[in-house]
Amino acid sequence: MLRVLHLIHGLNRGGIEKWLITMLRQIPRSECEMDFCCKGAEIGDLAPIVQELGAKVYHCPLTPGHFDFIQCLKGILIEGEYQILHNHLGIYSGVAVWLAHQQSIPVITSFHNTQFPPETNFTRLPIVRQLRSIYGSVSVNYALHYSDLVTGCSQGVIKSLDPQGTKIKNGSEVLYYGVNLPDISTPEERTVFRNSFGWSADTPVIIHVGRLIEQKNHLGMLSVFQKVLEQIPTVKLLLVGEGLLRSLIEQTIAQRQLEKSVLLLGLRDDVPWLMSQCNVFLLPSFHEGLPVVALEANAANLPVVGSNIPGLTEAVLNGETALLHDVEDLDGMANSVIKILSDRQYAQQLAQAGRAWVKENYSLAVSANHLVNIYRSVIKT
Template structure:
């Protein structure tokens, strides 16, 4: 049996965490054991799902001194008799590589983004942010040099880590992630969603799912939606997610006079179901690694209109499963959305193509095979 310990921040409601839960459910238990170690202050709301899937979830907080973290991680690796440490800490990835090597455990370090900015209010403080930036450069550099294998969730991520192809050479690999293929909503279920908001059954709904942070470009998204309303005044926008920019986004919605057409839904556990009842997924991010949520949208029969950026260009087939425009192309994104809303057959064709694209290339079954191929290469 191959025993793998995944090291993450916590099991929050994010794309990578959701993917990891799906992998725990897919792997054959007689041959593989995957457990999860969390370096955050808590193990996260999805921890119970990981445990139900057969994983042991371990809390190992990474404090400023790192000493307690090092001791507990080493003890966990030895007592669990793990064969591989699968390290997902990105900006904090270097130290775990060093710790694992002290007990002769090989490390796979995975990167899920092209940028590794501060994510909490504390790490955004001016001096702390600068210190974290320096730490991140040193930490990632060490992980790239010393991990037995480095994976990126897209070619765009690999290119950002190693622009000239000299640092990693044969020690890198793309590890595309996968999503579940959900049941599609019926017309009655779609109408019921609209009724729950007091809207007509044929109301066009545009959806966005993502943390309320700078990377997701919510202000640009609202600008696109304003243009859509000029041509489709009955359209509505649903925003799923939480984050530090919520007050700013709420203020912008009010100032733009969009309160009647926009709903902030907070965190949701029914995202695939919600997606299948909407019409368009709008995703104008500034940068992404390999956006799982775009895969989920296509899998749910939802065309994606997003930014032409690394990662998203690999997740979405421009013109077939969605439309990609430059980050600042507000008019272009709006025009694509309007075209889909006004042409039902065109939208249906794109929905079918997107679902087939995910079934063939990014299902959880396909993703699990990719992951286990990597683990088997270590034996």
């Protein structure tokens, strides 16, 4: 039986964390015991779910000096007799790789994005930002060179980390995430959903799911929506998620007088169901690793309109399951949304193709088998 410790920031409501939970459900614990160590200030809202599934959740906060974190993680690795450390720390990956090698434990380092921008007010401070950038460069390069295996959630992520193919020493592999296929909503369910907001049954609804951070380009999204609203006055936009930019987004909505058309729903536990009630998923991100939300949207029979960026171009098929445009092409995104909302037959064509694409390439079973095979290959080497 395999024993694996996942090292993550926290068990929060993100795509990676939700995918790891689905892997817990998909892979029998008799085949592979997977536990978690969180380096963030808190272990996260989803920790109780992980514990209910039988996994252990440890907490080793990563402080600037790293000493307490190293001692804590070292103790967990030794006492838990883990065979593999699966490292998901991104810019902070280097210290975990170093420690695993000190304990002669194979380490897999997984990268989930093409960039590692600061996400707190403190790390955005000019001097701190520069120091973080220098630290990150050294840390990531160390992890790339010394990990027993480097995985990326897309080929675009691996290419961005090692464009010349000279940094990764022991091999790399794309590890795609898997998602569930929810039930397709009925016309009656969609009517009830819209009526719950006081909308008519034929109200077109656009949805976005993601943290309220710069990467997701919410201001560009509101510009796209405003262009759609000019052509389809009854359209609504649902924003699901929380983050540092909530106040700025709320202010922008008020300044543009969009309060009656844009709703911020906060964090939700029923995202796949929400998606299945809507008409279009909008994702104009500046960068992505492999956006799980795009896979979830296609799985929920929902067409995607978004930016033509690495990661997203692997999650969807441009022109078949989604319509992608340059990040700056807000007019193009708006026109694609309008086309989908105005042409039901075309919308259904994209939706059906998207669901079939996810079922064949990103199912939970495919993802779980690939993950276990990766673990076995690392142990053998």
